[in-house]
Amino acid sequence: QVHTVTGPLAPDRLGTTLMHEHVLVDFSGAAEWKPGRYDPDEAFAIALPHLKELRAAGCRTLVEPTPEHIGRDAPLLRRLSRASGLNIVCATGIYGAANHKFIPAFAQTETAEQLAARYVQEAQRGIGSTGIRPGLIKTGVNQAPLPEIERKLVRAAALACKATGLPVASHTGSGAAALEQLAILAAAGVSARAF
Numbered sequence: 001q002v003h004t005v006t007g008p009l010a011p012d013r014l015g016t017t018l019m020h021e022h023v024l025v026d027f028s029g030a031a032e033w034k035p036g037r038y039d040p041d042e043a044f045a046i047a048l049p050h051l052k053e054l055r056a057a058g059c060r061t062l063v064e065p066t067p068e069h070i071g072r073d074a075p076l077l078r079r080l081s082r083a084s085g086l087n088i089v090c091a092t093g094i095y096g097a098a099n100h101k102f103i104p105a106f107a108q109t110e111t112a113e114q115l116a117a118r119y120v121q122e123a124q125r126g127i128g129s130t131g132i133r134p135g136l137i138k139t140g141v142n143q144a145p146l147p148e149i150e151r152k153l154v155r156a157a158a159l160a161c162k163a164t165g166l167p168v169a170s171h172t173g174s175g176a177a178a179l180e181q182l183a184i185l186a187a188a189g190v191s192a193r194a195f
Helices: 040-056 074-084 105-109 112-125 148-164 175-187
Strands: 002-004 007-009 061-063 087-089 091-093 136-140 168-171
Touching: 002 087, 040 074, 074 087, 091 112, 091 148, 105 148, 112 148, 136 148, 148 168, 148 175, 168 175
Parallel strands: 061 087, 091 136, 136 168
Antiparallel strands: 002 007
């Protein structure tokens, strides 16, 4: 089963899928980010025609990998999914690229295991009180060699992947950084196929 914002879906019902499309992002940074920075009705009105056009062109599923501190809005995505007829998959995780601008303060002090527990909780219980379960774990890194904070975020994603079976998606700055991420996943017992 793949978790979409409207519920679980059998993989053979995904159809033509776009694997990395951001419907809404907030580039203000983790320190400034908070719910309510925009009008969700306005965002809905702007995004919906594009999603309907995508559906009319034959797309059936959109993977929306925006994590929380870059503006993830699971209720908005569910509303857009229902109105457009597109399956939408949202993400849990923390984005470490962009010079760490989107890493919340708690991630600086928590261990990889504590961060993974946050992702697992969302995967098992849903995001906040919405009941919406993410279908993937998102992370992001800059360049190799990865600094310790990015290594921790990737390890957290690997641990959550191992616990939930959710795949890991990453914004990756270079091939060397991708190889380093794969090594971190392997050390946690996660196959490269999950990345």
